[in-house]
Amino acid sequence: MATPVLTRPRPERAPRTTGSSRVRRRVGATPRAFYWMVVPAVAVFALLHTVPVLIGIFFSFTNYAGFGSWDFVGFGNFIALFQDDRVLKAYGFTFGFAIVATILTNVISLAIAVGLNAKIAFQSTFRGVFFIPYVLAILVVGYVFQYFFANSLPRILSGIPVFRDNILTNPDWAWTAIVALAVWQACAFAIILYLAGLQTIPQELYEASAIDGATPRRQFRSITFPMISAFFTINMVLSLKGFLQTFDHIVALTAGGPGTSTESITLLIFRGGFQGGEFAYQSANAVLFVVVIMLVSFLQFRVLQRKEADF
Amino acid sequence: MAITIDAPATLEPASPRPARDPRAIRRINGNRARINWWATALIAVCAITVLVPLYFAVVTALKTPDQLGGTGFELPTSFHWQNFVDAWTLTRFPQALVNTALITVGAVVLTLLTNSLVAYAIARNLHKPFFKGVYFYLLSAIFIPFPIIMLPVVKETALFGLDNQVGLILLYAVFGLSLNVFIYVAFIKSIPIELEEAAYTDGATTWRVYWQIIFPLLTPMNATVGILTCVWAWNDFILPLVVLSDPAARTLQLSQFVFQGQFNTNYSAAFASYLMAMAPLLIVYIFAQRWVISGVMRGSIK
Numbered sequence: 007m008a009t010p011v012l013t014r015p016r017p018e019r020a021p022r023t024t025g026s027s028r029v030r031r032r033v034g035a036t037p038r039a040f041y042w043m044v045v046p047a048v049a050v051f052a053l054l055h056t057v058p059v060l061i062g063i064f065f066s067f068t069n070y071a072g073f074g075s076w077d078f079v080g081f082g083n084f085i086a087l088f089q090d091d092r093v094l095k096a097y098g099f100t101f102g103f104a105i106v107a108t109i110l111t112n113v114i115s116l117a118i119a120v121g122l123n124a125k126i127a128f129q130s131t132f133r134g135v136f137f138i139p140y141v142l143a144i145l146v147v148g149y150v151f152q153y154f155f156a157n158s159l160p161r162i163l164s165g166i167p168v169f170r171d172n173i174l175t176n177p178d179w180a181w182t183a184i185v186a187l188a189v190w191q192a193c194a195f196a197i198i199l200y201l202a203g204l205q206t207i208p209q210e211l212y213e214a215s216a217i218d219g220a221t222p223r224r225q226f227r228s229i230t231f232p233m234i235s236a237f238f239t240i241n242m243v244l245s246l247k248g249f250l251q252t253f254d255h256i257v258a259l260t261a262g263g264p265g266t267s268t269e270s271i272t273l274l275i276f277r278g279g280f281q282g283g284e285f286a287y288q289s290a291n292a293v294l295f296v297v298v299i300m301l302v303s304f305l306q307f308r309v310l311q312r313k314e315a316d317f
Numbered sequence: 318m319a320i321t322i323d324a325p326a327t328l329e330p331a332s333p334r335p336a337r338d339p340r341a342i343r344r345i346n347g348n349r350a351r352i353n354w355w356a357t358a359l360i361a362v363c364a365i366t367v368l369v370p371l372y373f374a375v376v377t378a379l380k381t382p383d384q385l386g387g388t389g390f391e392l393p394t395s396f397h398w399q400n401f402v403d404a405w406t407l408t409r410f411p412q413a414l415v416n417t418a419l420i421t422v423g424a425v426v427l428t429l430l431t432n433s434l435v436a437y438a439i440a441r442n443l444h445k446p447f448f449k450g451v452y453f454y455l456l457s458a459i460f461i462p463f464p465i466i467m468l469p470v471v472k473e474t475a476l477f478g479l480d481n482q483v484g485l486i487l488l489y490a491v492f493g494l495s496l497n498v499f500i501y502v503a504f505i506k507s508i509p510i511e512l513e514e515a516a517y518t519d520g521a522t523t524w525r526v527y528w529q530i531i532f533p534l535l536t537p538m539n540a541t542v543g544i545l546t547c548v549w550a551w552n553d554f555i556l557p558l559v560v561l562s563d564p565a566a567r568t569l570q571l572s573q574f575v576f577q578g579q580f581n582t583n584y585s586a587a588f589a590s591y592l593m594a595m596a597p598l599l600i601v602y603i604f605a606q607r608w609v610i611s612g613v614m615r616g617s618i619k
Contacts, residue, residue: 036442039523043438047431047494048451054491055458058469065469118363126357134606135364138371141602141609143552143570146591149577150374153584158373158389190370195613202614237617251462254554257574272464272555279468280559292465299462 065289072285083290092266093291096274097298099267103181104249107188111245112238115193119200120230133201140194144187148258151187155259174260177267184255184268191255192248196241203237204230239310243303250299271295374595378588385584397585404590407579412565413572414597417551420482420568424489424550425543432494432542436501437531441510443502452502458495463555471559480562488560489550497542500616504538505531541616544609551598569594 066083070076087093122133139147155174163169168176173183211229220228231238253272256262262269262277269277271291279288373389378400380393404410435455442448474484508531516526532539554570561567567575573594577587602609 036445036448037523040438040442040448043434043523043527044448044451047435048454050487051455051458051491051494054470054473054488055461055466055494058466058473059461061469061472062465114363118360121356121360121363124356125351125353126360127352127354128357130607132360132364133610135367137606137610137613138367138599138602140613141548141552141598142595143554143573145552145554145570146573146594147370149573149587149591150370153377153588154370154373154389157385157584162388190367194367198610198613199617202617205614247462251464257554272467275464275467276555276559280471285468289465289468292468296462296465300460303460 062289063293065286066293067290068286070286070289071283072279073283076286079286083287084294086287087291087294092269093274095266096269096271099181100250100252100270103184103188103252103268103270104246107185107192107249108242108245110185110189111192111196112241114189115196115241116200116238118193119197119204120226122197122201123204133197136197137194139191140198142191144191144254145258147191148187148255151183151190152259155183175264177264180260180264180268184252184259187255187259188249188252192245196245199237199241200234203234207233235310235313239307242310243306246306247299247303250302374588374592378585378592380585382583382585400583400585400589401593403583403586404593407586408572408576408590409567410569410572410590410593413567413569416482416566417569418597420485420489420557421547421550423482423486424493425546427486427490428493428497428546429539429543431490432497433501433532433535433539434527435494436498437505437527439498440502440505441513443506452498455495455498459499463492467555467559474560475562480560481566482561485550485557485560488556489546489553493542493546493549497546500542501535501538504535508534537612537615540608540612544612545616548598 065076067078067080068076069079069082118136122129122136126132152174156172159169160172168179174180207230211233212225215225215229251272252270253276256268256270256273260268262273275288275292275295278284278291282288376391376393377385377389379396379398380400381395381397384391384393384397439448439452443452470488471480474480474488477484479487512530512534513526516530521529552570553568554574557568557571558574561571564575573590576590
């Protein structure tokens, strides 16, 4: 009974479709369905991603305030950007913060990942703990940190003036508190990336080098690090790119203050663009920022990958 | 997140790598390898720094305002559950939770369905100029940071009437497309094409091949993309902040920001509110920990 049921449809339907699709494949034409899969999605993507980018570039050459009429001003916005102390200060703060946070994140997470990959007790429990910050919202964790820095730390470290007077209100040191939050949160993801890298290293390499008398330090320098250098590169690039766009951390901890001493570029674009009537001016800032980020990422890739090749 | 390396990439969802399971390591290395207690102690100390802020949040949320005086690390003398009730009503928690849950689920479902579909069509036609062009067009968008999109996209969503939950769902699916296509395409290329050819021979259409053969095979990558999208959409702050216009559409994170000022006198209720905002994803994570971590790891090796 079962056999005829299974085979019956085949002689009726199969030859036609098979024939046509085979012919199509032979001449190399693409089934139309593939276009239907791609074109609508890409159209929506262009509308909501590419068009905004183009609009942003367009308005960066105008004096549009976000409402009302506007005129072209050529490169006026870009020239003004370089003479604007607030903008330059935002770039200075953002880069200083991002570089320190990137280095700390990568050093700490690489160390923790190597430790987690060693023969330790409760390995998977620890791994689970280290990944917790990844699932928490930076903004909310930031509020917890904010209360800690403002109310607890002054009491705990009352002997140290910087901490006693609430580090978040100190124009010179508030950025360190932001680094602390950023590193605490970013390590989670970086550790997992490094762990993934460490697990691609064949165990035999360590066994062979141990027979040759290599110390653990030598093993790290000559095996571990070279083997995960691709992960190191990607982690450095991703962290720096992420930290350069920092926003949530600052909203939660200092709101850019005291004064504008911890105002990041993204926060400046947000404030100027939405609240300050500087739509065009901050669009120009954003265009400049995009160029800077792409240049930095590109340079980082070049430098780090050249180092990779050296090993 | 996405790395192309020459390392042998494992495809199977649950390929048990020896290093994953501590017991397996011990078994493999036999008597020679003993547990490194120094490393364990160091890792434990580092792990505590991860847990301290969470402990801090929990004890603060349970205190009455007059217990808040000390360093903040003291245990509460009595549990003050009223904080949670206050936070619940003050931040309109149920509404915010529903909004966030809707947006997250919507974003994950839409992302999985559409992004994998686009990736499938691209991966199977990469030799053709059109699809190759689309692929590189999407990839190039990975390098475009959000600030340049931020100002214009708000104008656009307002214009199209997308300044609501639906708009956010759409934006997450669109902004994630670049990276997800990259992750999916690398995986689909490794699926043998013979499977599909057999299905075509049996008369299946391209849509059916995608839905009945490719999509089920994509499960490990769907898990990865789903986790990444879920965490992003749930915890995102800047996109809801700039896009949403109706206060009734506020997400959990956004309502923490909006009501922050009103907590000025009552830190305990504020912390109760933070805990409630963190709890749902944290609970899911605790139960699906292994699965989440391996999902993210898989995405990083691709």
